């Protein structure tokens with residue numbers, strides 16, 4: 190399961206066409222990610238910039254892609270040249286010649302010479318499209334422009350328009366191709382396996398970080414080299430910390446464990462949350478609250494189809510949460526009033542879901558012309574309602590304190606509705622208890 194070279198080429202062609210369609214002389218410049226220092230002279234594992242990866246499939250730092258429709262070679266890559274000594278210390282490099290052959294670019298040269306090349310590529314260009322949030326790239330491009338400005342007598346002409354490239358790429362990445370969907374189904378499948386393993390492994394006295402290690406082991410055994418984001422294993426009240434990643438507590442009998450973990454496969458993210466009892470059996474009050482969140486998730490899922498939107502899904506989830514919380518006495522008052530004032534929002538401060546793709550919180554706008562963006566086939570998103578009641582929450586009976594529940598699945602919008610890619614992760618009370626008994 191791979192994205193074929195032809196698809197990367199197609200994406201670059203589309204951007205070249207968009208540049209041409211501006212009716213100006215325009216280029217796009219996209220930079221690779223840089224290694225980040227972890228401590229002194231060791232680095233974090235390298236993770237490519239998602240947009241750079243989307244356009245090249247190339248996984249090395251110190252690289253730059255230039256798309257210049259007017260140039261003799263419209264697709265140019267600058268990367269690290271082969272260097273026996275550097276490769277002995279730091280790892281293999283694709284190198285200049287193989288980059289042309291394997292990445293299908295028109296021209297490749299050493300990143301060491303990129304400044305000289307950029308002087309030529311940007312001279313006489315009106316607009317430069319690039320990522321404004323990439324400080325190093327912006328700095329580099331402005332240095333090129335400054336040099337062009339100082340030499341008008343040599344006939345140089347510096348660009349005048351600096352435009353953010355991000356919105357174009359966000360629009361392209363928003364609708365996933367058939368190949369991307371297959372890769373994402375695999376990311377989802379591996380993520381499910383991680384959760385299944387966690388449910389088998391968890392038991393009182395084990396540690397949250399040990400559960401996380403089991404999940405990462407399972408990911409690796411199926412070809413996913415890293416989690417797509419920092420794994421969250423929150424037992425007991427830790428589940429109420431939305432991005433809890435300390436994962437240092439010991440699991441206690443009688444507690445719930447919330448796991449939010451997803452595999453990264455071929456650059457694409459899975460993002461699943463399951464919440465289950467450490468000892469394998471829901472206490473009645475845990476089961477009741479769990480079923481409220483589950484009903485909210487099912488209500489939200491049922492709304493998903495082309496033309497609908499995330500707000501419609503949230504409305505359905507909000508109704509189910511209000512109803513359920515009212516029934517359990519966690520909310521008190523009239524259903525209509527509570528719904529109107531969105532009282533459930535006290536228990537779920539995060540959004541219902543987000544786009545999913547190369548980034549776990551993937552790019553793409555959520556509104557269009559002041560309205561919620563309607564779903565289209567090929568969009569991928571998460572649906573993840575939750576209820577969190579930390580200790581000390583006023584107005585809620587103490588029996589509920591210290592409990593956090595979230596249920597998260599990954600869905601594709603299809604022509605007729607949706608496909609839940611992560612449905613195989615045990616989710617109902619019966620499924621979870623059955624699975625944990627094994």
Ligand code: GLY
Nearest residue numbers: 418449460549573
């Ligand atoms: N794992 C982050 C999120 O669910 O949004």
Ligand code: MN
Nearest residue numbers: 449460461597
């Ligand atoms: Mn998540």
Ligand code: MN
Nearest residue numbers: 460571573597
């Ligand atoms: Mn999520």
